[in-house]
Amino acid sequence: MTQNLLHQLRQICGDAHVLTHDDPATDLSPWEQDWRKRVRGRALAVVRPGNTQEVAAVVKACAAQHTPIVPQGGNTGLVVGGVPDGSGTQVVLSMTRMNAVRAVDPANLTITVEAGCVLQNLQAAAAQAGFLFPLSLGAEGSCTIGGNLGTNAGGTQVVRYGNTRELCLGLEVVTAQGQIWHGLTGLRKDNTGYDLRNLMIGSEGTLGIITAATMKLYPLPAAQLTAWAAVPSMEAAVQLLGLAHQRLGPGLTGFEVMNQFALSLVDKHFPQLRVPLWQETPWCVLLENSDSESETHARGQFEALLEAALEAGCVSDAVVAESLAQARGLWHIRESITLAQVEEGLNIKHDISIPVSLIPAFVAETDALLAREVPGVRMVDFGHLGDGNLHYNVQAPEGADGHAFLRDFEDQVNTLVFDQVKRFDGSISAEHGVGGLKVGKLPLYKDPTAMAMMRLVKQALDPHNLLNPHKVIA
Numbered sequence: 001m002t003q004n005l006l007h008q009l010r011q012i013c014g015d016a017h018v019l020t021h022d023d024p025a026t027d028l029s030p031w032e033q034d035w036r037k038r039v040r041g042r043a044l045a046v047v048r049p050g051n052t053q054e055v056a057a058v059v060k061a062c063a064a065q066h067t068p069i070v071p072q073g074g075n076t077g078l079v080v081g082g083v084p085d086g087s088g089t090q091v092v093l094s095m096t097r098m099n100a101v102r103a104v105d106p107a108n109l110t111i112t113v114e115a116g117c118v119l120q121n122l123q124a125a126a127a128q129a130g131f132l133f134p135l136s137l138g139a140e141g142s143c144t145i146g147g148n149l150g151t152n153a154g155g156t157q158v159v160r161y162g163n164t165r166e167l168c169l170g171l172e173v174v175t176a177q178g179q180i181w182h183g184l185t186g187l188r189k190d191n192t193g194y195d196l197r198n199l200m201i202g203s204e205g206t207l208g209i210i211t212a213a214t215m216k217l218y219p220l221p222a223a224q225l226t227a228w229a230a231v232p233s234m235e236a237a238v239q240l241l242g243l244a245h246q247r248l249g250p251g252l253t254g255f256e257v258m259n260q261f262a263l264s265l266v267d268k269h270f271p272q273l274r275v276p277l278w279q280e281t282p283w284c285v286l287l288e289n290s291d292s293e294s295e296t297h298a299r300g301q302f303e304a305l306l307e308a309a310l311e312a313g314c315v316s317d318a319v320v321a322e323s324l325a326q327a328r329g330l331w332h333i334r335e336s337i338t339l340a341q342v343e344e345g346l347n348i349k350h351d352i353s354i355p356v357s358l359i360p361a362f363v364a365e366t367d368a369l370l371a372r373e374v375p376g377v378r379m380v381d382f383g384h385l386g387d388g389n390l391h392y393n394v395q396a397p398e399g400a401d402g403h404a405f406l407r408d409f410e411d412q413v414n415t416l417v418f419d420q421v422k423r424f425d426g427s428i429s430a431e432h433g434v435g436g437l438k439v440g441k442l443p444l445y446k447d448p449t450a451m452a453m454m455r456l457v458k459q460a461l462d463p464h465n466l467l468n469p470h471k472v473i474a
């Protein structure tokens with residue numbers, strides 16, 4: 001049976017694009033292990049189709065043999081969504097060969113790309129055509145637009161442009177039956193029934209395989225300025241966000257918060273990055289102002305905002321980047337927190353959203369509860385405050401063994417944090433998704449009727465549970 005399936009897959013995609021453990025020279029770990037090295041699965045095969053027809057044929061062949069498929073893009077996901085389980089029976093469908101830019105439509109402000117297109121290459125293609133594609137995240141050099149759509153990724157520009165879902169106008173999808181849905185419209189209005197596009201987005205490969213997408217483009221801003229501000233408390237950071245909305249309006253394209261410990265880790269592990277102001281303040285904020293007029297206008301607005309904030313006491317000190325290189329340096333510091341955490345050792349991540357107004361109380365209460373339950377834990381607290389999205393990460397106590405920490409405390413810490421998230425009307429996954437990591441927790445925190453509807457949708461679209469089984473819903 002298995003050899004027969006592998007033979008068919010080789011006929012569809014070519015020998016070079018069906019990788020198995022039968023060949024001892026082939027290392028499948030890049031596809032079998034998740035980015036955080038939390039899980040190492042074992043694939044029956046890694047299959048790399050070159051076009052949509054091949055994807056459809058692969059799905060049909062797998063479906064005929066009841067073989068599950070795990071779609072994968074850049075494998076940068078943080079919730080164990082894109083890797084196979086340990087059974088050796090699942091096919092990893094790697095989309096990275098399908099990476100073409102199919103079309104740019106300047107008048108319609110759209111770009112159509114294949115799912116395996118790396119985000120940075122999509123940004124570059126948009127820039128080359130004279131436009132902005134605003135989705136931006138730390139993994140942009142290796143994540144793919146298919147993975148971004150699969151997870152409905154957020155990133156650092158959501159405060160202005162929204163999540164990946166808001167940036168998408170059309171999809172091409174291969175269904176669990178191997179049918180191709182040709183939905184690559186560039187339409188901004190289409191009320192012809194259920195919103196299948198938005199159902200697919202964020203479904204983490206459990207409802208269909210995205211093979212291409214039509215995404216929105218925006219005019220390039222005339223100027224983009226970045227500021228780094230020291231703020232005395234989370235309350236002050238929220239106050240600064242209010243002022244920034246008021247003063248910059250749609251010019252506010254980034255608003256990130258970082259606590260002192262997060263920045264101390266960047267300073268410790270990447271001292272060459274020269275983190276500003278972190279020693280003198282419990283929190284820093286990174287703001288971006290994109291202006292359609294000019295740099296002078298943007299700078300004037302930014303300076304007025306920071307003066308008002310200093311006067312109101314919600315900023316104690318600030319720097320505005322003088323050049324593009326300096327601005328990039330500040331963003332690089334922000335994007336290095338995840339890597340600095342890896343260097344520091346194993347940790348427990350929480351990607352949560354809370355109404356912005358409640359975040360200061362959430363952080364104060366939850367920090368205190370954690371300090372009481374797990375003495376010595378170190379909070380790496382940072383993220384997209386403009387979207388009410390915190391990466392509320394818990395690092396093992398100094399000198400503790402990371403594996404022992406996870407073994408002994410992960411469940412207790414997750415329960416404590418998620419119970420608090422629920423109490424504050426939040427979500428246990430803001431932007432990373434559910435994957436295999438939070439699949440057991442989701443039913444405890446999501447509305448039961450919503451869970452029941454999700455199960456019905458999954459049964460209807462994938463009745464044999466072949467697409468990414470046991471991810472998102474068990």
Ligand code: FAD
Binds near residue numbers: 071075082143148432
């Ligand atoms: P993968 O990891 O390969 O897959 C992710 C999920 O999507 C899986 O469930 C997979 O089955 C599914 N999938 C992949 N391709 C397809 C497809 N073609 N069709 C259907 N399903 C598919 N995320 C954020 O939201 N915001 C951030 O700011 C952010 N920063 C990050 C920084 C770092 C350093 C790292 C390592 C990760 C970060 N992430 C962030 C998480 C990750 O980069 C995103 O989730 C990204 O969208 C995943 O893309 P990928 O191509 O790597 O997908």
Ligand code: 2HG
Binds near residue numbers: 337
């Ligand atoms: C970010 O915003 C990513 O940098 C990663 O979403 C968050 O490492 C994390 O917890």
Ligand code: ZN
Binds near residue numbers: 155383384391431
């Ligand atoms: Zn994030």
